[in-house]
Amino acid sequence: MPANNDSSGSPLLRRRKTEESSNISDDANSESSPSYSEEQVLAVEQIRKCKDYYEILGVAKDAGESELRKQYKKLALQFHPDKNKAPGAVEAFKAIGNAFMVLSDPVKRKRYDTYGLEAMQTTESYPTQERYYYTPSFEEMTAEELLNMFFRNEGIHGTAYVRRGHQWQRFHSAQGHAHAYEQDTRSTLMQALPLILIVSVSLLSSLFVADPAFSLTRSSKYYYERRTENLDIPYYVKENFLRNYGDSLERIERQVEDEYILTVRTSCFRERNYKENMIWRAKHFKDINLETKARDLRTPSCDTLNELYKAYNKH
Numbered sequence: 001m002p003a004n005n006d007s008s009g010s011p012l013l014r015r016r017k018t019e020e021s022s023n024i025s026d027d028a029n030s031e032s033s034p035s036y037s038e039e040q041v042l043a044v045e046q047i048r049k050c051k052d053y054y055e056i057l058g059v060a061k062d063a064g065e066s067e068l069r070k071q072y073k074k075l076a077l078q079f080h081p082d083k084n085k086a087p088g089a090v091e092a093f094k095a096i097g098n099a100f101m102v103l104s105d106p107v108k109r110k111r112y113d114t115y116g117l118e119a120m121q122t123t124e125s126y127p128t129q130e131r132y133y134y135t136p137s138f139e140e141m142t143a144e145e146l147l148n149m150f151f152r153n154e155g156i157h158g159t160a161y162v163r164r165g166h167q168w169q170r171f172h173s174a175q176g177h178a179h180a181y182e183q184d185t186r187s188t189l190m191q192a193l194p195l196i197l198i199v200s201v202s203l204l205s206s207l208f209v210a211d212p213a214f215s216l217t218r219s220s221k222y223y224y225e226r227r228t229e230n231l232d233i234p235y236y237v238k239e240n241f242l243r244n245y246g247d248s249l250e251r252i253e254r255q256v257e258d259e260y261i262l263t264v265r266t267s268c269f270r271e272r273n274y275k276e277n278m279i280w281r282a283k284h285f286k287d288i289n290l291e292t293k294a295r296d297l298r299t300p301s302c303d304t305l306n307e308l309y310k311a312y313n314k315h
Helices: 011-032 038-049 053-057 065-079 089-103 106-115 117-122 143-151 175-206 241-285 288-295 300-314
Strands: 159-164 167-172 224-227 234-237
Touching: 038 065, 038 089, 053 065, 053 089, 065 089, 089 106, 234 241, 241 288, 241 300
Parallel strands: none
Antiparallel strands: 159 167, 224 234
């Protein structure tokens, strides 16, 4: 009687059991072995320990835009979730993107350098309209969208973010969104035409107006530093300043001091307004620690203004 190939002792069944055991062993080994290296884990931990945007990007506080962008691209490629599977790599990648977003924007960078991270967290506002299109924050963006923004110089094209109630909803569109974008562009251009005309006229008229006698900031044109005799305010002039304005030096220095005091007074108002808003916010949320920090915020422009008033009274 011929042997049954499906019996437990047949060669075919033994071969199948051997192959299944080998596959199970290979799967277990692949699951147990990590898909990331120890260096990647250490790199992620290093980023997560950073307390400063400059430290995250690994640049000095006087780093220029080209250095920031170069360092960001290097780190973004290193920590992109498709290349770095270590735990926390996504958070590290977003932290790198957030640091670049702030430091590459001159306004945000100045605010960050003056008031620190809390200023970036408390100055964000949210729209109250039913429908509002906006660019999402780094926490809401995917890793792919972040790379598209910085490596392809693109925004979040083809994606609309619409506020409904207290939630943001994301909608992807193609032809309809392109049509709406085209209409918005035309409307914007039509609305901007008067402004373009005004700017054009201003530029043409500026060609026939002489440069001011001084500047409060140094530039290639206003390179030579002088100080007012009354309040010792620094200002910058051209090389032939004394030859052209020597007879009206006293009048010009009064203008320098008036313009400087106005600038400092405006900065002081902003600093006080920000401090009061921080205190009010802390009281509203009953956050004692935040209120203490808010009250300890310095107002350097106001201090400078007080010193100027004291010096003015002495004279």
